[in-house]
Amino acid sequence: MRFERRDHPSRLLTVLAPIGAILAALVVAGLLIAIAGANPIRAYGLILKGAFGSRLGLSETLTRATPLILTGLAAAVAFRARLWNIGGEGQLYLGALAVPALGMLPIMASLPAPISIVLCLAVGAIAGMILLLIPLGLRLRFGVDEVxxxxxxxxxxxxxxxxxxxxxxxxPLAFGWPQSVPVPDSAILPKLMERTRLHAGLLIALAMSIAVWWLQARTVFGMRARAAGLNPRAAAFAGVPLGRTLIAVACLSGGLAGLAGAIEVMGVKGYVTTDLSPSYGYSGIVIAMLANLNPIGVIGAALFSAVMFVGADSMSRALSIPSYIADVTVALSLLTMLVAIFLAQYRIRR
Amino acid sequence: MSVFLDILASVGMWEAVLRIATPLILGTLGVLLCERVGVLNLGIEGIMTFGAMIGWLTVYSGGDLWTGMLVAALGGAMFGFLHALLTVPLGLSQHVTGLGITLFASSFSYYVFRLAVPTASSPPTVEPFRPLEIPLLADIPFLGPVLFNQTAPTYLALVMVALLAWVLYRTPLGLAIRMAGENPHAVDAQGIDPIWLRIGTIMAGSALMGMGGAFLTLAAFNSFFPTMIQGRGWICVALVVFASWRPARALLGALLFAFFDAYQLRLQTVVEGVPYQLFLMLPYVLSIVALILMARRARVPQALMQPYRRGER
Structure with a gap:
């Protein structure tokens, strides 16, 4: 048995790959549910019901998808340029921390909300950028692998x-619990739905997907970043400034992850704790791969993960299946997606 | 000043160095083996988590301690096989596959753990490995209790260093493994299938990683809890670069690393006014420093991260 590269990978297969990958992951996870003694069909039904079945469930799913879209974009832009940014989690935390830090400045209390919000978002993004520029600097200066x-x-x-x-x-008012000073009132993101946690951060995340798509598909920067990823030597010969391109990619990637943290703290939590993120940063890697690094596809992949996470929480309350099944399914879908992309690109010959 | 020296003079400190080093030695040897045959294995963090969980679960459900270690090794080899299957015959990205294995193995471990222990506020414990006193040698002042009063898996880890060095540098199998990491075409020309050689070696390396994880639950602590690996796997990946892909230097790196870790743990209790988080950051920062120092000097296996396909260059 051997593998032969397809000359023209069909568009249909490329589109079907993520669907097939998710189905395969759901089948394997279904087996794990069955082994645990529950009916997988019923479990998946409960997951869908938990994620979409009510106004609250739907709002929670979209709230959960918001940081996932941004960390997914962060991984996707970096991976496209072969910058292995696995540090989304840390960048997200620093982005989140930057917001209450800025809020400690006395002037923040007197700023009008729009200015305050923009300032906080910018500071969060910059904090994320800085954390990624350190390992990139080490790679460019000392040749240290950034993974x-x-x-x-x-x-x-x-x-x-x-x-x-x-x-x-x-x-000081948190009764000794380790949590940061609150985000300034002027920087709290407006709600999108009454009496839910859904906030305007979702719109920012969606806008970022479109902006990143435009950057990658329609600008010189996007072309250079892609070239640097596909073949750095050829790109260098063609006059692409590799170092500068990678720095720009790192600013974008780290900035998006930092933005995810800033938005999460300004939209949902209101203050920073060390359990702010249930590994949004790592999930971003899966989401980027499921989307085949496509910025618009990231929205769909983030929704899939959010549905699993939110739905599994309510499913595990009804059946006695640990909600970790959501993490298992999402992680499995990364592996099945890798195989699916492979099968779309190669044919098997005996 | 004398406080700093007092710590260095205490038997407990040096005893802890070997104990802390053991999972790092096993994990680093595992990564080293995989990379020597040409494959990066970022699955280590998850494989160690799985080894820690399944080793603990085996003992918790009535198996003895060595059965626990064995099951952890087999579990590690199983995930190693999955990683090998995806990266060697299919030639998928070793970075992304490894991370996928880590995410899958760790979430799978938490899932199984929660199924086995649904509602416990504090994690249930097992009776861990006791220190095994080696007669006569353990009576040597200072050195005795430090070197010869460790748990059995620690001795095993030290034996593994010697065994691995011997296999890699003194046997035909070791030569083939090293060659597959430098030039798999040459291995193929010798009539050895580099695909199977790589798969087998990755499984062996992953078995070591699983045992490293099990050491944590069966000797260092006595229970399993999520996120207990705390980046030890990533530190092992850094230590392999620091060791320049040599087993003896891997031992040295792990010991050096464990020394700083044991020292900072004791400093935390005596130094006042320094936040404990700064001490906890030390292992990660040191790993990065080790990478910077060695990145240019290390001799990387030439075929690392290059999938092998017969007839393709």
Missing amino acids: VTTLLLNFVAVLFVSLMIEGAMKD
């Missing part, structure tokens, strides 16, 4: 957040 450094910096970032919220940024 391991970005992974290690995730732990450093969360410890730094813990340090700040128990120290300089601790909320």
Whole structure:
């Protein structure tokens, strides 16, 4: 048996790949549910009902999808340029921490809301950028592989957040709980639906998807970033400034992850704790791959993950299936997606 | 000043170095083996999580401690096989596949753990490995309790270093493994199938990772809880670069690393006014420093991360 590259991978197969991958992941996860003694069909029905069945469920799904779209975009733009940014989690935390930090400036209380919101978003994005520029600098200067450094910096970032919220940024009114001072009132994102947690961050995330698509498909920067990823040597010969392109990609990727944190803290939580993110940063990697690195596809992939996470919570209350099944399904779909992309590109010959 | 020296003079400190080093030694050897045959294995973090969980669960449900270690090794090999299947014959991206294995193996471990222990506020414990005193040698002052009063898996890890170095540098199998990491075409020309060689070696390396994880639940602690691996797997990946892909230096790196970790743990209790988070950051920052120091000097296996397809260059 051997594999032969298809000359022209069909468009249909490329579109079907993520659907097939998700179905395959659901079948395997279904087996795990069955082994645990529940009916998989019933479990999936409950997951869908939990995620879409009520106004509250739907709003929770969209709220959950918001940071996932942004971390998915962060991974997608980086991976396209072969910048292995696995540090989305840490960048998200620093982005979140930057918002209450800025809010500690006395002037923030007197600013009108639109200015305050824009300032906070910008500071969050910059914080994320800085955390990614460190490992990129190490790669460009010393040749250190950024996969391991970005992974290690995730732990450093969360410890730094813990340090700040128990120290300089601790909320004195939180009865000793380690949490940061609250986000300034002027920077709280407006709600999209009454009496739910859904906030305007969703619109920002959707706008970012379109903006990233435009950047990648319609600008010189996008073309250079793609060229740097496909073949760095050929790109360098063609006059693409590799270092500068990678720095720009890192600013975009780290900025998006930082923005995810800033939006989560301005829209949902109102203050920073060390359990702000149920590994949104790592899920972003899966989402980027499921979307085949396409910025518009990221929206769909983030929705799929959000449905699994929100639905599994309510499903596990009804059946005695641990809600970790959502994490299992999402992680499995990354592996099945890799195989699906492979099958779309190669044919098997005996 | 004397506080800092007092710690260095204490037997407990040096005893802890070997204990802390053990999972790092096993994990680093595992990564080293995979990379020597030409495949990056970022699945380590998840494989260690699974080893920790399944080793603990085996003992918790009545198996003895060595059965737990064995099951953890088999579980590691199983995930290693999955990683190998995707990266070697299919040649998929080793970065992304490895991360996928980590995400899958760790969430699967948490799922199984929650099924086995549905509602416990504090994680249930098992009776862990006891220190195994080696007669006579353990009576040597200072060195005795430090080196010869460890748990059995620690001795096993040290034996593995020697065994792996011997296999890699002194046997035909080791030569083939190293060659597959440098030039798989040359292996194929010798009549050895590089695909199967890579699959088998990755499974062996992943078995070591699984055992490293199980050491945490069966010797260092006595229970399993989610996120207990705490980036130890990633640190092992960094240590392999620091070790320049050599087993003896991997041991040295793991010991050095464990020394700093044991030292900072004790400093936390005596130094006042420094936030404990700064101490906890130390292992991760040190790993990054180690990478910076060695990145240019390390001799990377030439075929690392290059999938092999017969007839393709």
